Amino acid sequence: AQTVTQSQPEMSVQEAETVTLSCTYDTSENNYYLFWYKQPPSRQMILVIRQEAYKQQNATENRFSVNFQKAAKSFSLKISDSQLGDTAMYFCAFIPRGGSNYKLTFGKGTLLTVNP
Amino acid sequence: GAVVSQHPSRVICKSGTSVKIECRSLDFQATTMFWYRQFPKQSLMLMATSNEGSKATYEQGVEKDKFLINHASLTLSTLTVTSAHPEDSSFYICSARDPDYHGTDTQYFGPGTRLTVL
Numbered sequence: 001a002q003t004v005t006q007s008q009p010e011m012s013v014q015e016a017e018t019v020t021l022s023c024t025y026d027t028s029e030n031n032y033y034l035f036w037y038k039q040p041p042s043r044q045m046i047l048v049i050r051q052e053a054y055k056q057q058n059a060t061e062n063r064f065s066v067n068f069q070k071a072a073k074s075f076s077l078k079i080s081d082s083q084l085g086d087t088a089m090y091f092c093a094f095i096p097r098g099g100s101n102y103k104l105t106f107g108k109g110t111l112l113t114v115n116p
Numbered sequence: 117g118a119v120v121s122q123h124p125s126r127v128i129c130k131s132g133t134s135v136k137i138e139c140r141s142l143d144f145q146a147t148t149m150f151w152y153r154q155f156p157k158q159s160l161m162l163m164a165t166s167n168e169g170s171k172a173t174y175e176q177g178v179e180k181d182k183f184l185i186n187h188a189s190l191t192l193s194t195l196t197v198t199s200a201h202p203e204d205s206s207f208y209i210c211s212a213r214d215p216d217y218h219g220t221d222t223q224y225f226g227p228g229t230r231l232t233v234l
Binding site for chain 1: 148150154157158159160162165173207209211213221222223224225227228
């Protein structure tokens with residue numbers, strides 16, 4: 001079974017600064033996908049970024065980038081130039097590639113507050 | 117692209133009544149949809165996997181007779197909470213798997229439904 005651990009229940013950052021959210025996972029799978037989802041106060045889950053485990057290059061989406069360390073089973077999210085709208089709960093998630101049940105395994109989340 | 121709608125966004129009902137929640141994939145066909153329950157300040161808890169044209173697969177501890185799931189088409193799954201009780205009050209979220217997005221098994225989420233049972 002897979003597990004996803006987010007060790008920071010809460011974090012805060014000043015507007016325009018950079019913040020990194022941590023995520024580690026445990027799996028025996030070799031091929032898988034990792035995701036960061038954002039859940040703002042509206043509670044709509046929004047896909048922030050995804051990473052294919054077989055790609056060595058770290059994924060980036062505008063101000064969001066990841067540091068994917070496969071050997072260490074680490075998948076951190078860096079948010080640059082933080083904005084007030086980045087205030088949200090952030091969930092790290094894992095899914096094996098080619099599995100038959102397509103279930104996501106979520107971490108417990110990190111509540112990020114961006115302060116003006 | 118990859119938009120998932122959910123209706124209603126909020127519902128209040130009396131104890132003992134049934135409530136139906138709809139989840140639709142608007143711009144893609146979803147052979148697999150998922151239903152989650154989320155308690156305040158917690159992560160998402162998977163309730164069941166809904167497969168088009170077949171019976172849903174429920175997670176351990178989820179009462180399939182209380183939470184009826186129907187996935188009648190490639191764009192619609194419904195969750196019916198039968199004989200609802202106050203302990204069923206929660207935030208319910210659906211997601212749909214987009215199988216064609218580079219094969220990445222990405223799930224896209226609906227906006228959620230807040231159910232309050234009086």
